[in-house]
Amino acid sequence: MPEQTKHHAPQLKLPATYMRGGTSKGVFFRRDDLPEAAQVPGPARDALLLRVIGSPDPYGKHTDGMGGATSSTSKCVIIAPASVPDHDVDYLYGQVSIDTAFVDWSGNCGNLSTAVGPFAIANGFIPGERIPQDGTVTVRIWQANIGKTILAHVPVTNGQVQETGDFEVDGVTFPAAEIVLEFLDPSDDDGDGGSMFPTGNLVDELDVPGVGTFKATLITAGIPSVFVNAEDLGYDGTELQPTINDDKAALAKLEAIRIAGALRMRLINTPEEAATRQHTPKVALVAPPKAYVSSSGKPIAADAIDLNVRALSMGKLHHAMMGTASVAIATAAAVPGTLVNLAAGGGVRDAVRFGHPSGTLRVGASVAQVDGVWQVTRAVMSRSARVLMEGWVRVPQG
Incomplete structure (x- = not known):
């Protein structure tokens, strides 16, 4: 008798967008598109994102995932409706380790912050009446990792996010449309009036x-x-x-x-x-x-x-x-x-x-x-962003 074939579960098929923001790129998800267990912080979410990126990879190549095997390209973003008044979206950023089974949630990615505004507009998080036919949309972002506000001023042409343009960013090969970012109250002083210099010293x-x-x-x-x-x-x-x-x-x-x-x-x-x-x-x-x-x-x-x-x-x-x-x-x-x-x-x-x-x-x-x-x-800086690919990412289960 032939040996019984082991059953293998099919891959998960998750809506996702692969985006460049500044000099970084990452896989963007709507939180509500993730499996229920991965919609909240914890091991299930980390395991999912690790597998999406292709980590941990002892070869350091991310051949079997969406990562690019550098700190700039081993990133995931989760976007959700705003949990804080006067904001449009929550933006949660995961820095995925390349060679260890670890996702670091301790900080923000300023470059990928540039892509959050365009993603929010294209994915229905911004009311239609706030999107002009031609002009600029200010997307109010709650950076959930560190509890800070970012304003992204996103250009719009013909009612759609403008991605092409002649604005150049050193470290990015091709020009694109300029997006101005404002990081409001960017110090990590816990809002108690304390110094942004944790030791109290400038040096x-x-x-x-x-x-x-x-x-x-x-x-x-x-x-x-x-x-x-x-x-x-x-x-x-x-x-x-x-x-x-x-x-x-x-x-x-x-x-x-x-x-x-x-x-x-x-x-x-x-x-x-x-x-x-x-x-x-x-x-x-x-x-x-x-x-x-x-x-x-x-x-x-x-x-x-x-x-x-x-x-x-x-x-x-x-x-x-x-x-x-x-x-x-x-x-x-x-x-x-x-x-x-x-x-x-x-x-x-x-x-x-x-x-x-x-x-x-x-x-x-x-x-x-x-x-x-x-x-x-x-703090204010100009960067650019664009969609590289959109559709579904496939993730092996088990």
């Missing part, structure tokens, strides 16, 4: 066990970030990805700095906890402006930028710049005396243009000192 002496002591600016604006001087680590701020990502010793040193910063910022209680919080905080190297050639071969002149910044995401040097880290950069640059501000030449500024591996980016921030405490009211 700290950060002791990193086994590595050394470094000057650091620790800030929670956009995303918790640890800024250190590139020079203190033997860099000049013009490095591209291979210089750091191909150097395992350098990556280990930068991870040690990240862990020390997380402990000092009270984001974690023990060094071991850092493994469960890979998305935050970010570590970034800052340096005065210096000419370099970007990863695409484009020359960047020193007088075209205020400073150079190189940031790490999920343990690797980012190919461009994370949107949330850009908010942190602009905010820190606006506060006289931080390492970011000093690298940019000091003084008072409400906008900064920095160099990153793929080119440059301009970001503005409005800050003020209230009763001796620095606070940020908003």
